[in-house]
Amino acid sequence: MVLILYGLISCFKDTIPRYLVMKKDKRRRSRSCKTPKASEQKTMDDNYYGISSLNYLVESFSLNSSQREVVRKGKGRTPDPRYRRKNGSSSLVLAAIARQSGGKVDDIDLTALTSHFENYVKTVNLILSRIFKTDRRAEILGEALSNYRGRAYTLLRNERDLCYQHNDEYKGLVYERLHRNALEHAGRTLMADWSRRQLFNTAIAFLHGSKDDVLRLLRSKHIPSDLIRRVRDQCAAVRNTGSGYHYALGVLRQLRLAIDSHILDTLGVKINWRGRQRKKVASLLAKGSLDFQNVQRLVKRKIKSWAKDGYPFAIPQLRSYSLDFSASTENSTSQGYWFSLDPERENEVLLHLKLPPGIDGREQIDSPYKSKTLTFRFLDWLPRAATEDTVKANRAKKISHLNRVEQLRFRAAKFLDMHEQLMNTIQFQHVTHQLSRLKHKKNSDPKVIGRLADEARRLKGSRRSAPPRLLLRGHKVILQIPFLSPNGTVSSKVFRDKVYTTEAGADRGLRVPVALSVEKDTKFVDLLISVEPLIAKRMLLRKNASVLQSKVDKRKNNWELKRPEQAYPQFLSRKIRHFNATWEKIRRLDREIARIIAAKTVWFCEEHGVKKLFFEDLRGFQGHAGSKDLSWSLNANLWGKIIDTVRYMRESLGHSRYSVWTVNPRYTSQTCHQCGERGFRVNDESSKIKKQGGEFFYCIKCDAHHHADINAARNIIHVQSKSSVVPGQTT
Ligand SMILES: [Zn+2]
Incomplete structure (x- = not known):
C-alpha cells in the first residue's frame, strides 16, 4: 500500500x-x-x-553534501560509514x-x-x-x-x-x-x-x-x-x-x-x-x-x-528561504548554478552553486566558480523509477489489469522523458561553456568548434528542463527541477490513437470527497472517490493535535505567568515541536489526499474516454450546509488543488488546455438530472421524507431516488450550456 x-x-x-x-x-x-x-x-x-x-x-x-554517499533505496543500500553511531565524544x-x-x-x-x-x-x-x-x-x-x-x-x-x-x-x-x-x-x-x-x-x-x-x-x-x-x-x-x-x-x-x-x-x-x-x-x-x-x-x-486618508497598507516582505534561478532559461555559467555528472557513481549529479561576495566556498574540479563554489550531490532517481514502473506494468499485465498497465507505462515513459531532459540540460550547459572557451582561445581547431556548435544547436532544439529552485525546508535542503510537461509526445507513444468523446462532471460530495459521473450515450457511469484510510488517519492526527494543543497552551500560560522573561524549558519546547510536527503531517496528508483524488479522477476519465470534464467551482466554498457533523469536508484550498492537478495531469496526457472547466454549481444539488424539477434530500432509498443533508435525492415528478452527490455530478455536466463560454471558468 x-x-x-x-x-x-x-x-x-x-x-x-x-x-x-x-x-x-x-x-x-x-x-x-x-x-x-x-x-x-x-x-x-x-x-x-x-x-x-x-x-x-x-x-x-534531496541534496547531500558532495563528499557524502547518497543512500539509495533497495538493494545494496549501505549507510555512510562516517555516520555510524560510536561511543565517545565524536558521535555527539x-x-x-x-x-x-x-x-x-x-x-x-x-x-x-x-x-x-x-x-x-x-x-x-x-x-x-x-x-x-x-x-x-x-x-x-x-x-x-x-x-x-x-x-x-x-x-x-x-x-x-x-x-x-x-x-x-x-x-x-x-x-x-x-x-x-x-x-x-x-x-x-x-x-x-x-x-x-x-x-x-x-x-x-x-x-x-x-x-x-x-x-x-x-x-x-x-x-x-x-x-x-x-x-x-x-x-x-x-x-x-x-x-x-x-x-x-x-x-x-x-x-x-x-x-x-x-x-x-x-x-x-x-x-x-x-x-x-x-x-x-x-x-x-x-x-x-x-x-x-x-x-x-x-x-x-x-x-x-x-x-x-487611505488604508494603512503594510510594506510586503520576503520571508521564505528559497532561491529561484528561473528568471531566465539560459544555461551559461553566469546563471549561478552548474550541473556536472559524477564520473564514478551511477546517476549521481553534482550541483555547483556560485556563492555571493563575502561567503567562502570550496574549490571543486568541475566547478566554473573556483573558490566561490558550494557543491551538493543528488541522486537522479528518474531512470530507476521508470524501470520500477515498467516491472510493475508487466506484473499488472499478467493479471490483465489493463487500466493499471496503461497508467504505469505512461508514468515510466514520463520519467524517462524527464531524465532525458535533465541529461540534455547538463550536456547543453557543458557544450556551450566549452564552445565559448574555445572561441576565445587562439589557435583552437575550427573543426572542433564546428562540431561543438552543431552539438549545441541540436541540444538547443531538444527538450530541456528549466532552471532549478532551492528550498530550505526545516533543516532539509531540497532541489526542485521543473520539467517540460510530456504533452502529447509521451502519451501518444503509450496510448496510440485513443478516442475521446464523452463528458464528465465532478461534484464535491458530502460523504465522499468527490462524486464523478461520465455521460456515455445518454447513460451514466459513476464513481464515488473515497480515500477512507487516509481520512481516518487524518482524523486521528487532528485529535492528537488538539489534545497536544490544549496541553501546550496550558503549560505555556503557566510558564509565562511564573517566569515571563525566560525561554521555555526543554520539556515544553519539545512538546511544541511535537505539536508543529503533527500539523506538518496533517498538511502532508492533505496534499496526498488531493493528489490521490486527482489521479483517480483522471484515470477514470481516461478509461471512459472523457473529452471534457466539469468541476463545481470555488464560489460555494464558505462552508457546506450540514457538513459540520460529517467527518469529511474538503476545504477550498484542497478543492482548488485537486482541480489544478487534474487540469495539469490531463494536459500532460495530451488533452487540450480547455478540457477541464469549472462551472457554477447553483441548484445542481437540488435539481433532478432527469427531468430538471426541484427535488429534496432524503435519508435512504425508500424514504420520501425531507431530510437536510440526507444521502439520497428524491424527485417527486419521476418518483425516483438518486444518490445525492451523483445526481449533482450529473447535473454539473449540463451546467455549461446555460453559462458563459469562457474556457476554464464561468463567472
Ligand atoms: Zn425528476
Whole structure:
C-alpha cells in the first residue's frame, strides 16, 4: 500500500512556481494563536500569486553534501560509514549535525547555503523597501508593471536606485545575475500587492457609499456573494483574472477583520478567538441592539477615514528561504548554478552553486566558480523509477489489469522523458561553456568548434528542463527541477490513437470527497472517490493535535505567568515541536489526499474516454450546509488543488488546455438530472421524507431516488450550456 501510494504521489506535479503554490505552513493556525493584526495584509493564502502560462512538472531531489554517499533505496543500500553511531565524544558531534541537516548535508555547507539565502532575501527586501518608500511610487511602478508585457526586471532596472550598476549595497550582497532574480521577485511581489491594493481601495469606496452593505457584511456569518461579485466587477485590476472572485472575497474578509478589531478595541472588549469576535460584532449590530447606533457610527467613521486618508497598507516582505534561478532559461555559467555528472557513481549529479561576495566556498574540479563554489550531490532517481514502473506494468499485465498497465507505462515513459531532459540540460550547459572557451582561445581547431556548435544547436532544439529552485525546508535542503510537461509526445507513444468523446462532471460530495459521473450515450457511469484510510488517519492526527494543543497552551500560560522573561524549558519546547510536527503531517496528508483524488479522477476519465470534464467551482466554498457533523469536508484550498492537478495531469496526457472547466454549481444539488424539477434530500432509498443533508435525492415528478452527490455530478455536466463560454471558468 505504502509503495503504491508513494508511486502515485511522486508522479504528480509538486505544482509550478512557488508563488502559485498554496502554501499552508502559516495558514492553519491553532485557534488560541492570536488573531492576525488588522493592518497586516497578505494575499489570499499568505502568499503572492502570479499567473503562469508555462506548464512545468516539478520534481524534488534531496541534496547531500558532495563528499557524502547518497543512500539509495533497495538493494545494496549501505549507510555512510562516517555516520555510524560510536561511543565517545565524536558521535555527539555527528548526531548534532545529523539532527540539523537531516543527516545529509554537512554543517559547514548548510551555513554557507543559509548565508546565501539570507543575502538574497536581504536584497529582495531592500528593493521592496525602496519601491514602497512612498505609496505614490509603488502605485506608479505597479501601474507601469501591470501594463508591461516583458519580464519585470527589465522594467525595474531602469530605476536608478534599483539597478545593479549604481548601487554598491546590492554589489555587497549578490552577484549581478542574482540581483536580476531579486528584481524579478520584487516585481512579482509588487504586482500582487498592487492589484490587492486596488481591490482594497475599490472595496473601501464601495462600502463607503453603501451603509446597508456594510451592515450586511458585518451581520452575516458568510460574506454575501453578490457583494463579492460587485466589488470584483468594479475593480479593473482583477476583473479579468480568473481568481478575481476569490481575491475579492479575501479582501472583504480582511476588511471585516480590520473593522471588527477596531470596534472591539474601541469598546475595550478582549476576545482572542476569531469566531467569537465575529459573533460579538454581529450581536452588537443586530436589530434592536442597544449599542447599534454607537457601533454603526464607529464603523462609518472608520471607513470614511480609510476612504479619505487611505488604508494603512503594510510594506510586503520576503520571508521564505528559497532561491529561484528561473528568471531566465539560459544555461551559461553566469546563471549561478552548474550541473556536472559524477564520473564514478551511477546517476549521481553534482550541483555547483556560485556563492555571493563575502561567503567562502570550496574549490571543486568541475566547478566554473573556483573558490566561490558550494557543491551538493543528488541522486537522479528518474531512470530507476521508470524501470520500477515498467516491472510493475508487466506484473499488472499478467493479471490483465489493463487500466493499471496503461497508467504505469505512461508514468515510466514520463520519467524517462524527464531524465532525458535533465541529461540534455547538463550536456547543453557543458557544450556551450566549452564552445565559448574555445572561441576565445587562439589557435583552437575550427573543426572542433564546428562540431561543438552543431552539438549545441541540436541540444538547443531538444527538450530541456528549466532552471532549478532551492528550498530550505526545516533543516532539509531540497532541489526542485521543473520539467517540460510530456504533452502529447509521451502519451501518444503509450496510448496510440485513443478516442475521446464523452463528458464528465465532478461534484464535491458530502460523504465522499468527490462524486464523478461520465455521460456515455445518454447513460451514466459513476464513481464515488473515497480515500477512507487516509481520512481516518487524518482524523486521528487532528485529535492528537488538539489534545497536544490544549496541553501546550496550558503549560505555556503557566510558564509565562511564573517566569515571563525566560525561554521555555526543554520539556515544553519539545512538546511544541511535537505539536508543529503533527500539523506538518496533517498538511502532508492533505496534499496526498488531493493528489490521490486527482489521479483517480483522471484515470477514470481516461478509461471512459472523457473529452471534457466539469468541476463545481470555488464560489460555494464558505462552508457546506450540514457538513459540520460529517467527518469529511474538503476545504477550498484542497478543492482548488485537486482541480489544478487534474487540469495539469490531463494536459500532460495530451488533452487540450480547455478540457477541464469549472462551472457554477447553483441548484445542481437540488435539481433532478432527469427531468430538471426541484427535488429534496432524503435519508435512504425508500424514504420520501425531507431530510437536510440526507444521502439520497428524491424527485417527486419521476418518483425516483438518486444518490445525492451523483445526481449533482450529473447535473454539473449540463451546467455549461446555460453559462458563459469562457474556457476554464464561468463567472
Ligand atoms: Zn425528476
